[in-house]
Structure formats: C-alpha cells, structure tokens
Amino acid sequence: MKSLAEQMSFYQRYHRSPKNRLTHFIGVPAIMLAILLLLSWVPLGPSGLNAAHVFVLVLLMYYFVLDVPLALAMTAFSALMLAAARHLSRLPWTWGLGAFFVLFVGGWIFQLVGHHFEGRKPALLDNFFQVFIAPIFLMAELFFFFGYKPxxxxxxxxxAARSA
Incomplete structure (x- = not known):
C-alpha cells in the first residue's frame, strides 16, 4: 500500500494552481455530501444505520492507516457531513433528489472549472482511487496552511517534484 505522502504527491501534481485548489475546497465536499445523501437512502435494518455510515466507516479506517491526526480531523468532518446528509435525506423526495443533483453536478462543475485553471485533466482520470484521496488531501492542505505536519x-x- 502506498504511503499518504505517495498518494498525496500523485494528487498534488494535478492540483498546483491555487485557483484549482480553491475550487476543490468547494467541489469535493459538495460531491461528498451528494454521495452520502444518496447512500443515506439505503437503510441497513431498523437500527437507523444506512449505507452512508458504512461507506464513511470504511473510508475512515483507510485514513487511520494512512495518518491518525488527519483521520481524526476527517472523522469530525465526516460526522458533520453525515448529519447534513441525514437532514437532507429527510426532505420530501423531490427536494432531496434536487439537492443531490445540485450538489453532485455543481461539485463536478467546480472541479472541472478548477482543472481548466490548472490546464490539466483531473487526477481520477489516471487513477480513479484519487477520488478517495481528495478529501484527506484537502484536510492535509488545511493542516499545512496552519503550520501542522511540516x-x-x-x-x-x-x-511530487521528483515525479514531475
């Protein structure tokens, strides 16, 4: 398994433009929320658990293998996203479906606009697994901005420089 630094260096090579990175801070959470909303409509028994909970649990287990402090931050962020998805999932069906499409399509539009600024195709076109790295990459970017994890x-x- 590749280390977090290896995963992030691949992702970083596709995200050097500050404008591209900014669009991803909007697009990635929007897409993540849309996916969690969609998965929250798949119940897993009478306990209240749903497919969104399982998806987040599996993703967080992977993040904890990569980096514990970042995974803890992603746990808090994921809890907020799950709460938002739960709220949206309780809307009338047409409103919830509308929210899904606005978040999902809008998130991808932001992503594609960012890659227009970058002048490079999205990383997921070369490695689909980068879809799962994007959220922790953005969390790491926040850590870096505040001086953590130098x-x-x-x-x-x-x-990233070695592979460029």
Missing part, C-alpha cells in the same frame, strides 16, 4: 508537507513536495 514533515509530511516536505515529503509530499519532494515526491
């Missing part, structure tokens, strides 16, 4: 930042930049 060693990881240096390693990601070194690997």
């Amino acid at each position: 060693g990881l930042r240096r390693r990601v930049e070194q690997l």
Whole structure:
C-alpha cells in the first residue's frame, strides 16, 4: 500500500494552481455530501444505520492507516457531513433528489472549472482511487496552511517534484 505522502504527491501534481485548489475546497465536499445523501437512502435494518455510515466507516479506517491526526480531523468532518446528509435525506423526495443533483453536478462543475485553471485533466482520470484521496488531501492542505505536519508537507513536495 502506498504511503499518504505517495498518494498525496500523485494528487498534488494535478492540483498546483491555487485557483484549482480553491475550487476543490468547494467541489469535493459538495460531491461528498451528494454521495452520502444518496447512500443515506439505503437503510441497513431498523437500527437507523444506512449505507452512508458504512461507506464513511470504511473510508475512515483507510485514513487511520494512512495518518491518525488527519483521520481524526476527517472523522469530525465526516460526522458533520453525515448529519447534513441525514437532514437532507429527510426532505420530501423531490427536494432531496434536487439537492443531490445540485450538489453532485455543481461539485463536478467546480472541479472541472478548477482543472481548466490548472490546464490539466483531473487526477481520477489516471487513477480513479484519487477520488478517495481528495478529501484527506484537502484536510492535509488545511493542516499545512496552519503550520501542522511540516514533515509530511516536505515529503509530499519532494515526491511530487521528483515525479514531475
């Protein structure tokens, strides 16, 4: 399994433009919320659990393997996203479906506009697994912005420069 730095260096090579990164801070959460909304409509018995819970649990387990502090932050963020998805899933069907389409299509529009600024195709076209790296990459970007995890930042930049 590739390390977080290796995963992020691949992702970073497709996301160097500040404008592209900014659009991803809007697009990735929008798409994530849309997917969680869709999955929240799939119940898993009378307990109140649904497919969104399982999806987030599996994703967080992978994130914890990669990096515990970032995974803890992603746990908090995911809890907020699950709460929002739960709220949206309780709307009347047509409103919920409308919310799904606005979030999903709007999120992808933001992503594609960002890649227009970048002048490069999305990373997921070369490696679909990057869809799952995007959220933790953005969380790491927030950590880096506030001065946390400088060693990881240096390693990601070194690997990205070596592969460029």
